[in-house]
Amino acid sequence: MTENRHEKLGLSDEQVLDMYRTMLLARRIDERMWLLNRAGKIPFVISCQGQEAAQVGAAFALDRNKDYALPYYRDMGVVLAFGMTAKELMLSGFAKAEDPNSGGRQMPGHFGQKKNRIVTGSSPVTTQVPHAVGIALAGKMEEKDFVSLVTFGEGSSNQGDFHEGANFAGVHKLPVIFMVENNKYAISVPVSKQLACEKVSDRAQGYGMPGITVDGNDPLAVYEAVKQAADRGRQGEGPSLIEAVSYRLTAHSSDDDDRTYREKEEVEAARQEDSIHTFSAYLRELGILTEEKEQEMQDEIMKLVNEATDYAENAAYAEPETIFNYVYAE
Amino acid sequence: MAQMTMIQAITDALRTELKNDENVLVYGEDVGKNGGVFRATEGLQDEFGEDRVFDTPLAESGIGGISIGLALQGFRPVPEIQFFGFVYEAMDAINGQMARMRYRSGGTKAQPITIRSPFGGGVHTPELHADSLEGLIAQQPGMKVVIPSSPYDAKGLLISSIRDNDPVVFLEHMKLYRSFREEVPEEEYTIDLGKAEVKREGADVTLVAYGAMVHSSLKAAEELEKNGVSAEVIDLRTVMPIDMDTILESVKKTNRVVVVQEAQRQAGVAAHIIAEIQERAILHLEAPVLRVTAPDTVYAFSQAEEVWLPNYNDIIERVNQVVNF
Numbered sequence: 001m002t003e004n005r006h007e008k009l010g011l012s013d014e015q016v017l018d019m020y021r022t023m024l025l026a027r028r029i030d031e032r033m034w035l036l037n038r039a040g041k042i043p044f045v046i047s048c049q050g051q052e053a054a055q056v057g058a059a060f061a062l063d064r065n066k067d068y069a070l071p072y073y074r075d076m077g078v079v080l081a082f083g084m085t086a087k088e089l090m091l092s093g094f095a096k097a098e099d100p101n102s103g104g105r106q107m108p109g110h111f112g113q114k115k116n117r118i119v120t121g122s123s124p125v126t127t128q129v130p131h132a133v134g135i136a137l138a139g140k141m142e143e144k145d146f147v148s149l150v151t152f153g154e155g156s157s158n159q160g161d162f163h164e165g166a167n168f169a170g171v172h173k174l175p176v177i178f179m180v181e182n183n184k185y186a187i188s189v190p191v192s193k194q195l196a197c198e199k200v201s202d203r204a205q206g207y208g209m210p211g212i213t214v215d216g217n218d219p220l221a222v223y224e225a226v227k228q229a230a231d232r233g234r235q236g237e238g239p240s241l242i243e244a245v246s247y248r249l250t251a252h253s254s255d256d257d258d259r260t261y262r263e264k265e266e267v268e269a270a271r272q273e274d275s276i277h278t279f280s281a282y283l284r285e286l287g288i289l290t291e292e293k294e295q296e297m298q299d300e301i302m303k304l305v306n307e308a309t310d311y312a313e314n315a316a317y318a319e320p321e322t323i324f325n326y327v328y329a330e
Numbered sequence: 331m332a333q334m335t336m337i338q339a340i341t342d343a344l345r346t347e348l349k350n351d352e353n354v355l356v357y358g359e360d361v362g363k364n365g366g367v368f369r370a371t372e373g374l375q376d377e378f379g380e381d382r383v384f385d386t387p388l389a390e391s392g393i394g395g396i397s398i399g400l401a402l403q404g405f406r407p408v409p410e411i412q413f414f415g416f417v418y419e420a421m422d423a424i425n426g427q428m429a430r431m432r433y434r435s436g437g438t439k440a441q442p443i444t445i446r447s448p449f450g451g452g453v454h455t456p457e458l459h460a461d462s463l464e465g466l467i468a469q470q471p472g473m474k475v476v477i478p479s480s481p482y483d484a485k486g487l488l489i490s491s492i493r494d495n496d497p498v499v500f501l502e503h504m505k506l507y508r509s510f511r512e513e514v515p516e517e518e519y520t521i522d523l524g525k526a527e528v529k530r531e532g533a534d535v536t537l538v539a540y541g542a543m544v545h546s547s548l549k550a551a552e553e554l555e556k557n558g559v560s561a562e563v564i565d566l567r568t569v570m571p572i573d574m575d576t577i578l579e580s581v582k583k584t585n586r587v588v589v590v591q592e593a594q595r596q597a598g599v600a601a602h603i604i605a606e607i608q609e610r611a612i613l614h615l616e617a618p619v620l621r622v623t624a625p626d627t628v629y630a631f632s633q634a635e636e637v638w639l640p641n642y643n644d645i646i647e648r649v650n651q652v653v654n655f
Contacts, residue, residue, distance in 0.1 A: 103436040114438045119402060122427045130392045130423070134399020141381055142403075164392030171387065326437040327471050329495040 002285035005220050009227070011060075013288045019060055019219055020279055020289065021297055023052040026077040027276055028305050029086055030250075033093050033108075037254045041313065042093045046109040048076040050249035051181050053275030056081055057222030058149060058179055058244070062230055068117045068135050068148040070128040073109030074181065075151055083116035086304045090312035097318035104318050126156040129165035129178070136174035136233075147175040147233040149226070154243070155186025157200045163207075166241070170207035175233030177226060178209075178241045181216060183248035188261040204241035216244030217275040249274065334514040337507040339481035340370050340446070343488035344408065346518045348378045351406060354492060356383045358393060358410030367412055368448055368507060390416050394423025394445075398431065401441045408492055414449035414501060415458030421466070428497045429472030443498070444491045450503035450542055451592060451639050457629035460504070462541075462593035467499045468570035468602075474498045474523060475570040479544035481512050483567060486521030494523060503541045526573035528580070532562035535649050536580040538603060539590040540566040543622075543640065547590050550645035559653055569599045577603065578611050585616040586652045590645055595623040617655035620648045 006016045026048050033045040048055065055077025059069065064082055071078045076089065088100050092111075095104035100113045102120065112120025119135065121128035132150035139146050156162055157180055169176045180200045184191050197203060204211025210232075214221040222244050229240035247270035251258040258267075283289035334342065347354045356371055356378075362385035365372030375383040386393050390411060397407040411417050417424065428441040451460040468475045476491050476498055478484035484502070491498040529544060530551055537547040544565045551561035562580050566572060581587055587607060591598035600621040607619050622640045624630075630638035 100436075102434045105436070106434050110434070112435055112439075114435065119399075120431070120434055120439075122422070122430075124422055124426065127395060127422065127427055130395025131399040131402070133392075134396035134401075135403055136399075137396065138400050138403035138405055141405075148399075160389075160391050161395055164387070164389035165395065167387055167389070168392055168396060326433040326435075328474075329432070329440065 002282065004286055009220060009224055011223070015060070016283065017288060019056050020283055021301070022056045022081050023077060023219065023276060023279065024297065025086065025301050025304065026052045026055070026080055028301050029089055029308070030076060032305050032309060034250070034254065036093065036309070042108070043095070044108055045093070045254040046073045047248070047250040047253070048074045050247045050270065050274065051183055051216065052077040053219040053279060054179070054181050054216040054222045054244035054246055055151070057219035058151070058226040061223045061226035062147065062149055066146045067230070068119060068132070068146060070119045070121065070132040070135070070148060070150040071111050072121060072125065072128065072152045072156070074153070075111060078151060079111045079113070079118055082118050084111070084113055084118065086308040087311050088113070090308040091315060094312040094315065095317070096312055096315040098315050126152055126159035126161040128152065129156070129161045130168070132176050133165045133169045133174060136169065136176045137172060140172070140174055145234050147177055147230050149177045149179060151179045151181055153186060154180050154182040154191060154200050155189070155194055157203060158194060166203070166207040166209070166239070169239040170209050173236060173238035176239040177229040177233060178239060179226065180241070180243045182243050182245045185248050185252070185262070187252040187256065188258070199243060201241055201243040209239045209241055211241040211243070213243040213245060216246030217273050217278060219275065219279055246275070247273070331513045332516055333511040334481045335508045335511050336478070336481045336484045336502065337368060337370055339485040339514045340488060340502060341372060341374070342514065343485040344371065344374060345377065347408070347489060347492045348374065348382060350518070353404060354382070354406045354408060355400065356408045357386050359386060359388050359412045361385060361410050366410065368504070370410070370446070370502070390419035391423055394420035394428070397443050398423060398428050398441060401428070401443050402439055406442045406444070406492055408444045408446060411445060411447040413459045414447040414463055415461045417447065417463060424467065424497070424499070425470040425473065429470045432496070433472060440495050441497045442495045444488070444494070444500050445498070446500045446502065448504045448507070449501050450505055451629065451635060452505040452542065454632045454635060455504070456631065461629050462591070462598060464501055464569050465593060465597045465599055468599055472496065473570060474568065475501065476523060476568050477501045477503070477541045478567065479506065479541055479565050481514050483521060485514055486519050487523070487567060489518060490520040490523050493520070498523070501541070505542050521567065524568050524571040524573055526567055526576040527565045528562060528576065529565045530561070530563040532560040532584065534560045534584055535562070535586040535588065535653060536577070536584045537561050537563045537588050537590055537645065537649070538566065538577055539563065540569055541592060543590045543592050546640065546642045547645055550642040550649065553642065553646055554649055559649060561649060572599065572603060574606055574610070577607065581607055581611045582614045585614055587615070587619045588645065588648045588652060589619065589621045590640065591621065591623050592640060593624060594626045595621070596626050598623065617652040620652055622648050
């Protein structure tokens, strides 16, 4: 008998179904983007596959009407949960003028949308970390009770910006949630070659904040950890570091061939733990999700993805004359 | 009116804007309790509190990145980089991030940040404490670069920079901090960014300069006058954007130009100005446009500093070359 874990966390059946639906939507959009890339229709894909549980679990633990998200390039699950739509993501994939992220000015995966409090990062990794700290400092000064969630890969935890940002947040007890999505590879470099410590969460100690490692394939475990961190932040107790461990199921990007640096068996083994399947199984075992319901959900998502693809493919590119726009204030 | 040094005028401008706008924040390494290593922020923490004037950890990249977050939330950060040579640690935050936020966000996000920083030679500080790195920032679309040459300009330009809705690097020449005083109004005033000032009118040659080189150019102009050469001196005040209109107007009058910068020949903005002049006013020129710069080496050690830095004699020599061409 499967234990109902979400009820204990205060999550309704509807909410966990919504979590699953968001994870699945992210996966299907991502898969479509790969197809479009291989068909020569979009230039680049950088994937969320394997990390949807951590992304969606974290986002659902926040107040998505006031908290801030500073995602990294894999966080499709985070931005979908924060209100970005399939159509908007597809516009970004096609680099069309209507793309709310940047109007096609940045690469896909550089998520930003003012109305949903999603803050765009830069291409060198980890720039978003001190931005999140600055936003949290602003919130503290203005006595607002939002928290900022900043996510990044385990590779980013080696960058100076991570350490500078974490230290500043620790010194000023700022409401920042640092969430590392440890997918075990920084492009081709495995964790064993990246970290001198055993876990990324070990790094929290140096910055005066709690650090924990959770199963990144379990959206409920991530939800619980982020919820606690958000409560701490709102109560003025300062930042937290959460390491969500999962696996990158695709190559680094559409321009990468991962067969040169990892074994097929390793990837296959990781697929057995894919959260899309394990969370679906959990929901079915509890009778919340039936085969019929899941099919309905799949159909509805595919319809969304198809519509988004068609719309984005037919949307206009930015006019070349607009290169002069937005360089300085008009 | 009060007699102020440039550093006093800068403190006065910071105080003015901290008072005017509660979103203005002043921070950096040692700027709080200590009042800054050059005392630019002296007394400001006592007056405005630790929330608005504060010390940061020693981490320039973090200072840059945190500024971006604060600006996204509607604050007007005025961070200090303790010496501008330390800006390399924050270059990505500046040229890679804040300069591009407006563009990347399709115009939905602004970065009203003013980064203040001391720079410049002649005070026996070694390289990275004295380098003229304005060219690095001036080359980045999205950034503005302001370099005052006097206490009066420093106050008006700093207030304008803080009120500007784009990121500004505001460079304060260390040699000018306390080298002279002048009348500075106690009330607030602004000086438009992107507007040069004709510091001295002349008929025979135009000297284009900024920062400390404005004073070397004025001194050269005085000497030249004794020999019957009338030099016009333009103080750029802003090196990005550059006020080409004022320069071209002067070129059309004098037909001869020498551009003066403290930076090395391969750095700074002189090459760019000369290219613009030859593209836009070549038929008005009676001689090639020359420049006075430091040589292309790493900033000189103290003992060689006075030889390495351009001075008014170098300017006179160049002027004589263009006048006698």
